[in-house]
Amino acid sequence: MDLENFRLQSSSEFSKNKKLLPKLKKMKAKALDNAFEEAHDAKFRNIDCLTCANCCKTTSPIFLQTDIERLSKVFNMKTSVFIDTYLKLDEEGDYVLQSSPCPFLNQDNTCLVYEERPKACREYPHTNRKNMHGILNLTLRNTLVCPAVFEIFQDFAKDFRK
Template identity: 30%
Template sequence: MTSIKKVDIYKCIDFAHENELFDKLNSIYNTLPSGECTGCGKCCNESVGINLVEFINIYNYLKDKEKLRKESLDRILDYYFLEYIEKRCCPFRDENNRCLIYEVRPLNCRLFGHWKKDDYNKNLDNVTQRNKDYQELMKSKHGFDISDEVVNFKIKYCENFKPKKDYLDKATRLSFSDEIMTLDSRFFANEIIDIEFRDRGIVEYFIESLLHQNVAYNIKLRVSKDEKIRERTINRLKRILIR
């Protein structure tokens, strides 16, 4: 059983259409500032945090694109189950550094580059420290090391991106996030979906649409510890889950 049931996802899609939530989400996206990007793809190297309405929007975008959906799920499974072993790029970045879901990319992707440098670097330091703390926890609790490459990986501040206006302060960035969270609240207030309200990355949302959170995490721990079963287990999951 999955954490996020497919039937509930489709209920969310129907609800979003009926209540114009996708249109409202796009209206928020359209208010974001623009800028000049070189398209290097260096920022596309993590499972960015997204809101429920953004996941539903992306899922809706992929549901009728069978080839893209299956290819994306294949990379999502690799990203999640190899996350402690090696650093991989975002599952939605292709070999030419293009975003495969650019039209529906989430808020955090759209805001990258708009941060003030000091804000960005302070946040980056906090992320790195949390990674190191988590590495120590996993070593003491489960007896294995998360790869140093993964723990110490940093998406450095982009000096090449140039906003058309000013860089955004923290309060302004959070105001956009608050607007999208208001859309999220509509699903919960109307009891359209029954899942735990917590932070998830784009990879985690898709994984929980395929497997129960606890099952997925236990498999992740097992393949992270045992190289012999890693490839076999992941390939088996792909055969079962990607349809």
Template identity: 45%
Template sequence: MNLDFYKNQAVQKHKDHKKFLDGIKKKPPKNLDYVVQETHEEVFEEINCLKCANCCKTTGPLFTEKDIDRIAKHLRMKPADFELKYLRTDEDNDKVLQNLPCSFLNGDNTCSIYEVRPKACREFPHTDRKKIYQINHLTLKNTVICPAAHIFLERLTENLKK
């Protein structure tokens, strides 16, 4: 997967994508959630995240208290020890990874804590959300990180014209 190609495409299309997303926010099509879900499934039938893992290499998820408790238990650690070893508190007071790429990313792009991964990882790139226009800023940001998010936005634009 050519990450530079998709990143450049996303940057070039930023204004068009923003205009499109602003448009569906102002006047959401009646079938938007259905088309979003269908488009998401279509894109992820073609895209294999294990060939990329750019999200795990370049961005860190937010860790909720539930995430911390669940992952620490899985790793047989105390939550406080897990936080000390892997997390830091950022400028927004969120718990995030101390280092990137993610400590749990294996060499083959699999995740060593996949079954108990953070909610933010499970939901990324958020292209199957209901009322997707509520996260326009995040969708735009994710197109630069995730080729699937860029392709999703391109397809959604096409699919809503049909």
């Protein structure tokens, strides 16, 4: 995966993708959820996240208390020590990683804590969730992080031009 080329392309297309949001917001909830789920399934039949891992290299998931407790046990640490070692509070008061790339990202793009990874990592890039209306702005931002989400938006843009 050529991440530099992806960054340039996704940035240059961001305003076009943003213009797609009002059209997507006009769709009925079930139709939007189904469209995203179908697109998600189709993209991830052909995309291997291990060739990219841009999400792990550039962003942080939100760590829920249950995530913190689970990962603290994995590392045999007190939760307070885990927080002090790896996390910080963001502007919204959520726990996120102190730095990027993720400290649990291995050289081969695998995850050191894959079986115990945070809920946000399990659900990323959130394109096969219910209530897509509620996360369209997040999904738009994810076009800058995840090549699959970017491609989904590109495909949707083509569909709306038809």
